[in-house]
Amino acid sequence: MQESIDNVKEELKRADHLIYVSLKYTRTVDIIRSIIDRLMNAFDHGIEALLRYAVEKGITDEIPSAPGKRINQVKELFQDVEGIEEFMDFYALLRRISRADFTRAREFRRHVTMTVELEGEKMDINIDLMHEYYEKTKAFLNLVENMVGEKKND
Numbered sequence: 001m002q003e004s005i006d007n008v009k010e011e012l013k014r015a016d017h018l019i020y021v022s023l024k025y026t027r028t029v030d031i032i033r034s035i036i037d038r039l040m041n042a043f044d045h046g047i048e049a050l051l052r053y054a055v056e057k058g059i060t061d062e063i064p065s066a067p068g069k070r071i072n073q074v075k076e077l078f079q080d081v082e083g084i085e086e087f088m089d090f091y092a093l094l095r096r097i098s099r100a101d102f103t104r105a106r107e108f109r110r111h112v113t114m115t116v117e118l119e120g121e122k123m124d125i126n127i128d129l130m131h132e133y134y135e136k137t138k139a140f141l142n143l144v145e146n147m148v149g150e151k152k153n154d
Contacts, residue, residue, distance in 0.1 A: 001049050001052040001053055001056065001148060004045045004046070004048045004049035004052060005045070005046075005049050005141075005144065005145060005148065007041075007042075007045040008042045008045040008046045008049070008141050008144070009141070011038050011039075011041045011042035011045065012038075012042050012134075012137065012138060012141060014038050015035050015038035015039055015042065015134055015137070016134070018031055018034055018035045018038060019035060019127075019130055019131065019134055022034075023035070023112075023127060023130065026108075027107060027108050027109060027110070027112045027127075028104075028107050028108065028112060029102065029104040029107060029112065029113075029114040032112070032114045032125060032126075032127075032130060033098070033102075033114070035130050035133075035134070036094055036097055036098050036125075036133075037098065039094055039133055039134065039137045040091070040094045040095060040098060042137050042140075042141065043087075043091040043094065043137065043140065044067070046140055046141060046144045047070050047071070047074055047091070048063070048070075049144055049148060050074055050077075050078065050144060050147065050148070051063040051070065051073065051074065051077075053147070053148050054077050054078075059077055060073065060077060067095065068092075071088045071091060071092055074088055075088050078147070081143070081147060083139075083143060084143070087136075087139075087140045087143065090133075090136055090140075091140075093118075094133070096118055097116050097118070097123070097125065100116040100117060100118055101116070101117065102114050102115060102116045103115045110127070111126060111127075112126065112127065113125065113126045114126075
């Protein structure tokens with residue numbers, strides 16, 4: 001469980017570097033895609049920590065391997081935790097963005113933009129949105145640490 005939390009922190013360090021160094025100097029859609037992948041990996045490890053915690057506490061017997069099933073299981077097991085459903089929906093959004101076809105605009109400029117089409121609607125992903133997504137992922141890590149940490153002391 002602690003290993004999963006450490007993995008989340010490592011992925012966030014990598015995403016931090018991509019946002020504050022690589023994206024600052026390179027400003028390409030490829031960097032934005034890399035950041036999204038890092039944030040998804042952080043969520044994967046965080047979800048794994050929550051599910052390992054649930055197994056350890058006897059709340060569940062298994063950890064599904066499919067990401068969609070993991071999302072549903074976390075929503076079900078921790079439905080009383082404020083914000084968990086929103087974080088799982090955000091993670092699902094990241095997964096949809098990652099798989100979607102995209103177009104590039106204004107590369108090598110401050111307003112580099114990756115445009116994806118999700119459910120028939122276009123969504124522009126830029127540097128400012130990446131900062132917001134990064135902060136949201138850090139908030140998820142804090143939630144996971146608090147849940148696992150608080151309940152360990154019980």
